[in-house]
Amino acid sequence: MTQPKTIIEKIWENHMVHSEPGKPDLLYIDLQMVHEVTSPQAFEGLRLSGRKVRRPDLTFATMDHNVPTENRESITDAVAKKQMETLSNNCKEFGIEVADLDSPNNGIVHIIGPELGLTQPGKTIVCGDSHTSTHGAFGALAFGIGTSEVEHTLATQTLWQSKPKTMEVRVNGRLSKGVTAKDIILAIIAKYGVDFGTGHVLEYTGEAISGLTMEERMTICNMSIEAGARAGLISPDQVTFDYLEGREKVPSGEAFERKVEEWKALATDEGAQYDAVVEIDSSEIEPMVTWGTNPSQGVGVGGSVPSPEEADSSAGRKAIEQSLEYMDLKPGTKMTDVSIQHVFIGSCTNARISDLREAAKVAEGRKVADGVRAMVVPGSQKVKLQAEKEGLDKIFMEAGFDWRQSGCSMCLSMNPDFVPEGERCASTSNRNFEGRQGKGARTHLVSPAMAAAAAVNGKFVDIREMEEATV
Numbered sequence: 066m067t068q069p070k071t072i073i074e075k076i077w078e079n080h081m082v083h084s085e086p087g088k089p090d091l092l093y094i095d096l097q098m099v100h101e102v103t104s105p106q107a108f109e110g111l112r113l114s115g116r117k118v119r120r121p122d123l124t125f126a127t128m129d130h131n132v133p134t135e136n137r138e139s140i141t142d143a144v145a146k147k148q149m150e151t152l153s154n155n156c157k158e159f160g161i162e163v164a165d166l167d168s169p170n171n172g173i174v175h176i177i178g179p180e181l182g183l184t185q186p187g188k189t190i191v192c193g194d195s196h197t198s199t200h201g202a203f204g205a206l207a208f209g210i211g212t213s214e215v216e217h218t219l220a221t222q223t224l225w226q227s228k229p230k231t232m233e234v235r236v237n238g239r240l241s242k243g244v245t246a247k248d249i250i251l252a253i254i255a256k257y258g259v260d261f262g263t264g265h266v267l268e269y270t271g272e273a274i275s276g277l278t279m280e281e282r283m284t285i286c287n288m289s290i291e292a293g294a295r296a297g298l299i300s301p302d303q304v305t306f307d308y309l310e311g312r313e314k315v316p317s318g319e320a321f322e323r324k325v326e327e328w329k330a331l332a333t334d335e336g337a338q339y340d341a342v343v344e345i346d347s348s349e350i351e352p353m354v355t356w357g358t359n360p361s362q363g364v365g366v367g368g369s370v371p372s373p374e375e376a377d378s379s380a381g382r383k384a385i386e387q388s389l390e391y392m393d394l395k396p397g398t399k400m401t402d403v404s405i406q407h408v409f410i411g412s413c414t415n416a417r418i419s420d421l422r423e424a425a426k427v428a429e430g431r432k433v434a435d436g437v438r439a440m441v442v443p444g445s446q447k448v449k450l451q452a453e454k455e456g457l458d459k460i461f462m463e464a465g466f467d468w469r470q471s472g473c474s475m476c477l478s479m480n481p482d483f484v485p486e487g488e489r490c491a492s493t494s495n496r497n498f499e500g501r502q503g504k505g506a507r508t509h510l511v512s513p514a515m516a517a518a519a520a521v522n523g524k525f526v527d528i529r530e531m532e533e534a535t536v
């Protein structure tokens with residue numbers, strides 16, 4: 066009887082090209098996703114060493130960080146224009162498929178991989194982007210890499226990696242009304258901190274996780290990096306296979322059935338041991354709002370801004386003081402007394418069709434509050450099209466939201482969408498670092514429902530009291 070194994074061990078072993086005691090292993094990489102920000106130097110490195118891309122068919126590119134979310138036809142920003150032209154030229158020169166601005170497949174890299182079915186269980190997937198962990202929702206081992214590793218993977222389709230430890234993150238029980246996948250991951254990081262996953266690949270398990278849709282699982286895996294983890298994944302199941310069936314890059318018919326049998330064998334074995342285990346009970350999770358400048362500085366919407374005195378170390382006290390100063394918040398302020406001037410519904414964390422439906426349910430028949438600028442940015446052109454088919458764009462526009470083209474947008478200020486200095490934004494993205502959404506911008510990370518509720522109230526509200534809140 067072979068030793069029971071976790072999915073992480075199974076994928077690692079299936080991809081081991083070379084291994085020597087005391088050295089990193091050489092892993093085979095099944096898919097590299099590429100975007101315009103972290104790829105120019107890698108392609109330049111290939112050119113200088115006279116190398117080709119070893120497997121262009123296992124490489125897929127998109128443009129997302131710099132793209133404007135309106136008037137895409139005329140890009141005014143010279144840097145953005147250059148980044149995108151460079152990616153187009155590199156993809157042409159090296160024979161790589163690219164979803165450029167004219168492509169119906171264009172969108173944020175971690176939205177289109179799953180959407181196209183490029184992301185599949187058991188694959189090793191890399192991208193020059195720390196939110197590559199998103200793809201782990203499908204039971205893939207997906208992680209962010211640096212520019213030199215992007216180049217190494219392009220040239221050899223392999224990567225040297227030191228074997229990570231494994232950690233089970235068990236989410237017990239069932240979610241209560243108004244609590245979403247975004248609240249689960251924000252609550253886990255608030256409870257265990259931004260570095261509890263360091264050196265580990267996380268596997269999310271438990272009744273609450275297996276009850277989630279694929280989009281909700283992607284929201285959770287997306288933020289594994291904000292817990293310090295190398296990657297985060299969920300064992301594939303029927304929900305996974307149903308999502309993938311019929312997608313453009315997924316085999317069909319008998320080949321699909323054979324794949325499903327392969328994928329079923331990947332799930333973590335009964336009795337497999339992890340190096341570490343943490344857990345959270347769903348009943349302790351509330352709709353979350355961050356008050357600080359890292360994703361762990363969050364609290365239930367029924368709570369208040371903490372005092373530095375609540376920290377159990379001087380470093381902790383200092384961290385809270387610094388965050389409160391940047392965020393201009395006073396200890397003891399109720400989260401429902403915090404008003405906002407901007408709302409951003411978007412990013413690779415929460416801009417899939419289910420996220421937009423969740424937000425539209427709250428926005429329908431209501432109006433964006435005076436003094437609030439609210440924006441909805443679909444994660445891909447396909448999501449935008451689907452939302453328009455369902456009339457979600459009309460709901461948002463009638464409520465006074467801006468309805469935009471897809472892109473990373475206000476998640477980070479690398480394009481025309483940013484938050485002015487000193488102003489607050491309820492944001493469905495994954496990072497609330499100082500200056501992330503613009504110089505002096507104050508970011509509060511929330512779920513799409515909470516963001517829409519903040520837009521129509523001009524401040525955070527306890528969405529559990531809204532009849533639209535779903536269980």
Ligand SMILES: CC(C)[C@@](O)(CC(=O)O)C(=O)O
Binds near residue numbers: 102130193195
């Ligand atoms: C900065 C940008 C390229 C990035 O996508 C990079 C990353 O996630 O590694 C981000 O969201 O911080």
Ligand code: SF4
Binds near residue numbers: 175476477494495
């Ligand atoms: S949406 Fe934000 S977090 Fe995601 S890849 Fe783009 S910039 Fe990075």
